[in-house]
Amino acid sequence: MTNRPVVADTSWTAVTDAGRGILDAVAADPASVLLALDFDGTLAPIVDDPVASTMTQESRNAMSRLDGVLATVAIVTGREVAAVRRMTAVDEQPGLEHLVILGQYGVERYDAATGTLRDPEIPESVRTAKGRLDTLAQQLGREDPRDAGCWVEDKGRAVALHTRRAADPAHALATAVPRVRDIAADLELHCEDGRNIIELKAAVTTKAQAMRELIDEVKPQTVIMCGDDLGDVPALNVVAEWIDAGRPGARVISFSGEQPSMAEYADVVCDQTEGIAAFLGALADRVCIEM
Structure with missing residues (x-):
């Protein structure tokens, strides 16, 4: 499947049984959910100048509602941690006090709750x-x-x-x-x-390793990964293995015509970053209603 799936503008739609059941799975036990998200093209629109990138306010608002309610909310990105800290305003604005950022495909790590930073030297x-x-x-x-x-x-x-x-x-x-x-x-x-x-x-690291690090640490019951590009595929494959083992989870794709093949990996298809924001908002709404 490489054509654009049928999904309303700025919205999202589930395309597999795993996707159709993900809100119920999260609502059943929010404290056991690992939510991992790519940054560029997922939380933040792709722009000509990456330095000017910033996550959508709608996604930030939804993540703030989920912060401290889910087991872990993590950003897993190829960007360096310092850039993501700035672009999310995690240290300046309230709401993401428990956010985990795995940068450079997991080589770097920042835990907002403790201020702990893993920052190896540049080769x-x-x-x-x-x-x-x-x-x-x-x-x-x-x-x-x-x-x-x-x-x-x-x-x-x-x-x-x-x-x-x-x-x-x-x-x-x-x-x-x-x-x-x-x-x-x-x-x-x-x-x-x-x-x-x-x-x-330098490091032959992938987002799969970052996802496995989070899973080993959090020991979740439900795993969600949101992404948009080929660099997210290794992490999405980890989630696919998780689902194939009979456990609840979902691969949530920010769909773009620039990378139509990404629809092949989707349990939930979103209309670019606006659709991701809508999905996160629906997730937060469902959790809050159940609580």
Whole structure:
């Protein structure tokens, strides 16, 4: 299934039995629920400048209502923890006092309740990759006007080449990918593909490892993962295994035409970030009614 599922604008719809039963499962025992969420494209709309990204207020409001009620609410992202702390205002605004942030695919971690931060040192190979990607972005624009506008984002323990601002984003990505992979091989870095982006990172970590860390720690009865892009697939597969074992859970997809194949992984399909906010709001409403 790669076409857009039938879902109302700014809303959500369940497309599997697991998805149809998820609100009941959460309401039955909220304190045993692990809710994990990607950030970009899920809680925050994709924007040309990732530095300007911020989560929707509607999602933040719903998460605030669930904070301290569910076993754990966690953001699992490729971004560095420092950026997500700023973009969620977790330390400045009330409501997310129990939020857990797993950044850089789980390499970094921040627990809002305790202020504990796991923040390993940045490898030199990533610093080197930043300079080489900067050079590549300039070369791409000189070689073909369709590729002009590529730029590089420093994500701490990872570095990413973006093509969203290019004259022809799809062409720029297709041109850039093999050359970025050559840089990765030379520096012994790992590649992660996404929506008009290719990212290099030192640790071969995935969101699956981050999800398993949370599951081992929380020991939940119900597991939900919300995501939108290929980098979320490993975590979504962990949830699929959980569901296949007969336990309640759901894979909630922020659906976009830029990554239509993500519908294949869905138990619940949302109309982009607005639909995610609506789903989280419905979850909070149901929990509050039952309580």
